[in-house]
Amino acid sequence: MKNFKAKIIENKQVAPQIYNLKFEAPKLAAEAKPGQFVEALCKGSGAPFLRRPFGVHMADTKSGVCEILFRIAGRGTELLSQMSAGDFLDITGPLGNDFEINKGKKHFIAGGGMGIAPLLFLAKAIWQTGEQAKIFLAAKTAADIARLDIFKNFGEVILSTEDGSLGEKCLIDTPLERALKTEQNAALYACGPRPMLRCVAELGAKYQTPTQVSLEEKMACGMGVCQGCPVEVKNKDTKYKMVCKDGPVFNAEDIVW
Amino acid sequence: MVKTKIASLELKNPVMSASGTFGYGKEFAEFFDLGQLGAVVCKTITLKQRFGNKPPRITDTPYGMVNSIGLENNGVEYFIKTALPFLKNYDTKVVVSIAGNNAAEYGELAKILDTEDTVSAIEINLSCPNVAHGQNKCLFSQCHISSQDIVAQVRKNTKKPIFAKLSAQVSDITPVAKACEAAGADALTLINTLPALAVDLKTRKPMLGNVFGGLSGGAIKPVALKFVWEAYNAVKIPIIASGGIMNATDALEFILCGASAVQIGSANFVNPLACPEIVKGIETCFEENKIKDINELRGKLKL
Structure with missing residues (x-):
């Protein structure tokens, strides 16, 4: 640091x-x-x-x-x-912490809106291990999908937009669930708006797929000092964990959605 | 040359961290040697673990920020086990900030900390705006009788120097300042964050989960300067200044208005090296102006 x-x-x-x-x-x-x-x-x-x-x-x-x-x-x-x-x-x-790449799994990366930001680096890291990743990118409209060409270097990209201007006209859960139905050995990595992450967490639980989510919260110090960016967790010892230090990456099942 | 004294406590320089903005020092030790500081003031601890307020807890405002952390901490036992052994390794003074629900709890905390050699002094947080106290849900330091009771209870339970941290949310600081002095406080720290509200026009909701929070940062500096100057003129015990100190010039202004030491708070979030840079800046100013002792500047505001 x-x-x-x-x-x-x-x-x-x-x-x-x-x-x-x-x-x-x-x-x-x-x-x-x-x-x-x-x-x-x-x-x-x-x-x-x-x-x-x-x-x-x-x-x-x-x-x-x-x-x-x-x-x-x-x-x-x-x-x-x-x-x-x-x-x-x-x-x-x-x-903060980082994504753990689940080796030997089929990697499903899901990015909604600006949630794509940390996922390009992850996609590259997975690609470097020689394993396959499917990259699901979603946004409100085509203009909001940035960096598409670069993402394509690191895996198959599946697009969806809310208005149908690019890719399928739907939210990200539709293509994601379709893929999870046919792939038993998947691992999920997601970043995006909170409702999308909650939805991805539910899909992960439904298909018993290990799911990591990267959360966003307003921060001051960014390093665990001020206790300003809590997320409520299912934990007996503490009600909150800090997004900046304990996260931003959490196991989806640990979060109180 | 820049050393200062708070009661029996000798500090190598007048710069301390402000409670709640520095954790227990561990994270900042990755950026600089904590031994460069006059003292580390730890985040407020309570007898038992506190989960803190519901999020969001932070919002950015012009020249400052509003927070409503709510004294989240793991309790005194955890603090003694984990924070003190770490801080012991540094050549600096350790000041522990404490808070309780009543005078008895403050007294008990003081008693527990009194036997810890690493603890150099205790700061009594009488003014956190994010927790509700007492019958009137006001701040302890808004009532000079409550403040006097708590300080007296702490005094009874420790021989270590004690600082009373006060709020600027009073019409006159004199009664509470004098009450704390009479009850045995060795110094006054002022000011705490100012009770504040930030709203989002789009969602029509408050920015913070707790609705209200405490305003800190450069925005509150002129308020803090006024209260430091008034308290300096009201009591004989030393004043420790806090409130929007972002750089060495700010720190020196507070010394001019009577502060024997300064605490750096929100600035730590903006610049993790703020504390050592302010130490350096004060040293440079003293050298350039041939100031040999902090008392040559302290309280020398010309009216």
């Missing part, structure tokens, strides 16, 4: 309101594991005040380049979208 200033190499709009930001961070690239996140300081004049958490979208050990993918959702991400190559971004990371 380190705090450093990273030189931005590229900050490119990849879809309406969605940006992919590449920066030089050799240590982060070497240390980060799929599912982990960083906290970036989106500098304004006092607002926003806190850092913003972003899943590591991609990390390349060889070039020392890392990437985050974000959508403009407020003042912080708006300021971040205005940064350009040559600027320095204050980053703390890597933070």
Whole structure:
């Protein structure tokens, strides 16, 4: 866990309101594991005040380049979208835990909306083990699906949109359940809005498939100090776990949905 | 040169972490040597485990943040077993923040901690805005009689230096400051976060699960400065300042207004190296201005 200033190499709009930001961070690239996140300081004049958490979208050990993918959702991400190559971004990371790749399983990756952000790095890591992954990407509309070509490098991509503008017109659970019905030996990895994750967790339980979900919560410290990002868990010892330190990746069955 | 003294407690510099923003030091020890700090003030502990408030617990506001953690902690026993052995390894003072539901609980906590050699001092949290106290659901430190009772109970149970942490949510700080001093407090820490509300216009809901929270960060600095200055003029015991200290200049302003030490809170979330950078900044200022003793600056506000 380190705090450093990273030189931005590229900050490119990849879809309406969605940006992919590449920066030089050799240590982060070497240390980060799929599912982990960083906290970036989106500098304004006092607002926003806190850092913003972003899943590591991609990390390349060889070039020392890392990437985050974000959508403009407020003042912080708006300021971040205005940064350009040559600027320095204050980053703390890597933070949190990571996805455990269930070796020998058929890997089903499910990303909804901006939940795709940490899943590209995971897809690459699975691809590097030589095992197969099916990647389910879903969004409201075609324009919201970013990074499709890159995802295609690491597995078969199954698309769905709510308005049917790209792929099947449905929510992510439809193609996911179809695949789970025919595949007995699957492992699920998901990130996306809370209702989608709850749905994926239910599918995982129904088909007795090990399911890991990456959760999102507003954070301050990002490292387990402030106890500001709790998620309620089924646990006798404690009511809450912290998304930043105990997560962001949790076993779906441990969460109180 | 930048050393300071709070009652019998000698600090190598006036910089402490603020309770609740630094855990028990372990996470920040990955960023810098905790031995650089005058003291580490631990997150408030209670007798028994507390689960804290329902989420969301954090929201960002202009120049600050509102939190409603609700004193989540694993209780004093867990703290003694896990946090103290870790902190013992660092060349810094350890201040333990405590909270209870009544004076007896505060007294019991003080008694338990009194036998722990690693504990250098106890900070009595009389002002957490995220827990309901007493009959009127007000903060202990909003009532000088409650405050006096609690401080006296803690005083009875420990010989270690005790600090009373107060709220700015009062019309006049003087009665409670004097009451704490009379009851045996060795110093006053002020201010705690300010009770606050943040809302989401789109959803028409409060931003926090607990509805209200405590405002901290740069936004509250001018409020804190006023209360530190007033308390400094009201009592003889040292004042420890907290409230929106983001950098060395902020810290020095508080010393100018009477603080013998400063606590760094929300700044730790923005910059994990805020504490050591503020120590360095104070040292540089003292050198450049040939200040040989903190008392040459402390309380020297020209009116």
